[in-house]
Amino acid sequence: MATYDYVIVGAGSAGSVLAARLSEDPGVRVAVIEAGGPDTAPEIHIPAAFPQLFKTDLDWDFDSDPEPGLGGRRAVLSRGRMFGGCSSMNAMIYIRGNRADYDGWAAAGATGWSYAEVLPYFRRSEDNQRGADAYHGVGGPLTVSDGRSEHPLCSAFLRAAEQAGYKTNDDFNGATQSGVGRYQLTQRDGMRCSTAVAFLHPALGRPNLTVLSSARAHRVVIEGSRATGVAVERNGTVEVVRAEREVILCAGAYESPKLLMLSGIGPAADLAAFGIDVVRDLPVGQGLQDHYMALLNFRTDVESLINAASPENAALLRSQGRGPLSSNIAETGGFFHSSDDLEAPDLQFHAASVLFHQDGLGAATEHGFAFGPGVLTPTSRGAVTLRSARPDAAPRILHNYLTTPEDRDRIVAGMRIALEIAAQRAMASIITGPFGDAPASDSYPDILAWTQSHGQTLYHPTSSCAIGAVVDPELRVFDVADLRVVDASVFPTVPRGNTNAPTIMTAEKAADLILGRTASAASTR
Known part of the structure; x- marks a missing residue:
């Protein structure tokens, strides 16, 4: 039986950061348990190739239960299963969220998580190619760079949005x-810079860091009131x-709550139904949130990314780190307000330089592009529950997308913005027709029906082990000593934007909480 100081479950976006930070002290023994394996597949590192990872052995390949707000459809919920986790198969968009997100967390009781208090941790991770300023850092492990593709289809989206009267923003x-x-990306020299690349790989040579790959965590061992x-x-x-010293769960918003419940920490009635002895009765798995989006797909005569994987483009990527294969597909986008009285945006757009349909699984057989809104501030709440007491059973996941009037209103407002942009000269001049069907009209019922049947996840699940419900502001599980959760499941609410950067920030802050360091020290690292 091997013994370490810290045992981390998951070598993904958060776990890789924690493994690197905790093992900086040569006197500390750190073990990481990872269900997947090393991030060696070339499709991981070639930015434009990430959709090829869906439904492979590098994908947890979850599905939701039938979603009542989507007419009973099941949502496809892809999650990375390899070193780097979802940072090894996402679109590499570096978005932190809005100041209002973190100030809202702090106001609701998440002490220490205001925007001013988390900003130093964002800056600590970052090596931004634009240089340092009040918002950005340099010298950190994570390379944040401008995209090197600038595909004309994504550029057309920007021109059309400007023609529709929306302002430009060069730093979200x-x-x-x-x-x-244009989105900044977690890329280095045109290739993916995952948390495995940025944090884990440089630390693997340390004798005090052990990574157990192809290893499935069954449960946390709890003796008395302590995780051992x-x-x-x-x-x-x-x-x-x-x-x-501590067990630290970094398995993500679906697997971390599942692992807690298998360990006897969760809703007592639910655990009893599976014959699991209750260690602590906590609302684990409840309050699940995600961003739901709907993309319009259009045909075009403009060259899209379907021919990106040519020998010439591969050579260009290898030699110069640029070209179509360096594209993250969703190169451009933006943040919108569904009504004028909102202080912060509640809609996010992604514009893709290739057809993106059928939950990202549909084949791109002709030139086309896609863009559309996602709801940033969902009021719908879902849950992660057990399907079985077997550790190898996937959890039951229900997001309850679009089950509140507010969420339905927002997605319809976002689709009307999308249709407005599509009608502008820069878009109309390159659109040769819709790909698949589109809303039958711009009426509320027709738009809503279309988004319910065609929308999908933005791959941003959070809040299933939230601060204040399952963990305290130092991410310690209530009433269980030496057990923390450090991943997106602890977010009190889903931030306004892509969730990888906030997850990395959370792990950076957690390292300081564990080691007794302060934010002021973090800001200078």
Whole structure:
């Protein structure tokens, strides 16, 4: 039975950061338990290739239960299962969210999580190619750069949005978030810069860091009121990996609550139904949130990314780190307000330089492009629950997308903005027709019906082990000593934007909480 100081479950977006930060002290022994394996597949590192990872053995390949707000459709919920986790298969968009998100967390009781208090952790991680300023840092492990593709289809979206009267914004992570522009990306020299690339790989040579790959965590071992280790299956054998200081769950918004429930921490009635002894009765898995989006797809005569994987483009990527294969597909987008009385945006657009349909699984057989809104501030709440007491069973997931009037109003308002942009000269001049069907009219019922049948996840699940409900502001599980959760599941609400950067920030802050460091020290690192 191996013993370490810290045992981390998950080598993904948060776990890779924590493994690197905690193992900086050579006197500390750190183990990471990862269900997947190393991030060696070339499709991981070639930015434009990430959709090829869906529904492979590098994808957890979850599905939701039938969603009542989507006419009973099941949502496809892809999640990375390899070193780097979702940072190894996402669209690499670096968005922190809005100041209002974090100030709202703090006002609701998440002490220490205001915007001013988390900004130093965003800056600590960052090595921004534009240089340092009040909002950005340099010298951190994570390369944040401008995209090197600038595909004409994504550029056309920006021109059309400007023609529709929307302002441009050259830094969504700066003083203001609203407007349209090009996304900054977690890329280094035109290739993906995941948390595995940025944090984990540079730390793997340390003798005090051990990564157990292809290892499934079964449950947290709890003795009395203290977490003492993790039961792990590897190569067909189950063993306990002991933690002398802490067990830290970084398995994500679906797997972290599942693992807690398998360990007896969760809603008592639900656990009893599976014959699991209740250690602590907590609302684990409740309050699940996500961003729901709907993309209009159009045909065009403009060259899209369907021919990006040519020998010439591959050589260009290898030699110069640029070209179509460096595209993250959704190169441009923006943040919009569904009504004028909102202080912060509640809609986010992504514009893709290739057809993106059928939950991202549909084949792009002709030239086309896609763009549309996602609801940033959902009022719908879902849940992660157990399907079985077997550790290898996928959890039951229900997001309840579009089950509130507010969410339905927002997605319809966003689609009307999308249709407005599509009608502008810059778009109308390159559109040769719709790909698939479109809303039958611009009426509320027709737009809503279309979004319910054609929308999908933005891959941003959060809040299933939220601060204030399951963990305290230092991310410690209530009433269980030496057990923390450090991933997007602890977010009190889903931030306004892509969730990878906030997850990395959370792990950076957690490292300081664990080690007793302060934010002021973090800001200078």
